Amino acid sequence: MRPYTLAGKKDTRSGFGDAMTQLGRTNPDVVALCADLAGSLKLGTFIQENPGRFFEAGIAEANMIGVGTGLALGGKVPFVTTFAAFATGRVYDQIRQSVAYSNANVKIAASHAGITLGEDGATHQIMEDIGLMKMLPNMVVINPCDYNQTRAATLAAAAYQGPVYLRFGRPAEPVYTPEDEPFVIGKAVRWSEGTDVTILATGHLMWRAIRAAEQLESEGVGVDLLNIHTIKPLDEEAILASVRKTGCVVTCEEHMMNGGLGDSVAQLLARNFPVPQEYVAVDDRFGESGTPAELMVKFHLDTPDVVAAAHRAMERKKQR
Structure with a gap:
């Protein structure tokens, strides 16, 4: 990490x-x-x-x-x-x-x-x-x-x-990224390297993905974690290199499953290297009132949801 x-x-x-x-x-x-x-x-x-x-x-x-x-x-x-x-x-x-x-x-x-x-x-x-x-x-x-x-x-x-x-x-x-880190549009930032599962996260879900990767690594799972801060243009090279190494992927975003980061990644993989993909995203529903922490739990966008999605992706990889 x-x-x-x-x-x-x-x-x-x-x-x-x-x-x-x-x-x-x-x-x-x-x-x-x-x-x-x-x-x-x-x-x-x-x-x-x-x-x-x-x-x-x-x-x-x-x-x-x-x-x-x-x-x-x-x-x-x-x-x-x-x-x-x-x-x-x-x-x-x-x-x-x-x-x-x-x-x-x-x-x-x-x-x-x-x-x-x-x-x-x-x-x-x-x-x-x-x-x-x-x-x-x-x-x-x-x-x-x-x-x-x-x-x-x-x-x-x-x-x-x-x-x-x-x-x-x-x-x-x-706040956890370096204060002086340059921002390059369209270039993902790598947070950990592993060969078992790729996790691609964006926005507020990146912190949940970091915590999830730490938990997974404590279980002996090698996580390839990328911060996809730019949805378009997508860093296709970095994503494809990662999934070719791990063979499965989880996408994490505070957005609808349709149309967001996961959708862009799915299109990329369908054209180039199809692998099992799991989504941590909002599944075709509107929001509701509540505290941010309560809603992240209710809408399955929290750290345990990222961990569970990673296990599902790896299990699907085994079944191929």
Whole structure:
């Protein structure tokens, strides 16, 4: 297992906010737009230091996408920000036609994604957003795992030329990736090497996958664990190299089983190297109100679920 140090807990949205503060000081072309949720997106310091580079769109997300596209075509680097439910489903037509089709340099920064939004319930707990975004031509889709990686991913998104969907969350989660680790779009990060089972995790599920890998290794199971922080472009080379070594795979994500990381991996393997695959994901249902921890357990997205999925994958491999 790759060595790591726990540095407390912080929400990934704060990683975005702190990166925006840095970008405000270092890149004069970066601007921010928000749909009446600047506090939730942690944009306070950016706004205070750069009042002329912040645009409050109000509860008019479709208009915000259009304004952001215009700013991009005018040479700015706009980050359009709101909750993930509003950043994707509510404005899909505008993103498709104005951003993706035009290959505009717009960064869609989507907070409060997934089941860990918690008490706000099903209407706000979007778990289809990765699928919606990855189907769009030209769109990069990034789902970082902790505060440090979200901060680094935001900086990388600003430097990338083209549309980016950046997904992050509300709750405080463990901080365990190195503070100074470079973020390379489309390149997986290896956390452990083994020959028994591949585990591919993204976003908040990465920490659960690390804990699961530690438990499995204590049982004598060799785990090949990869952090797939970029859903599109997928690191196909790293994934195929891993599954050719282990012969089975578990995909872990805080997203619908349909359309997410697992779906992308399944398509890759079907074309190149079919192996038994198990999913740790939401199985075709809406969320509900509860604490993030309660919901992760109820929706089978916790560490024991990753361990169980790994055992199922290995058992299926034996039966082939």
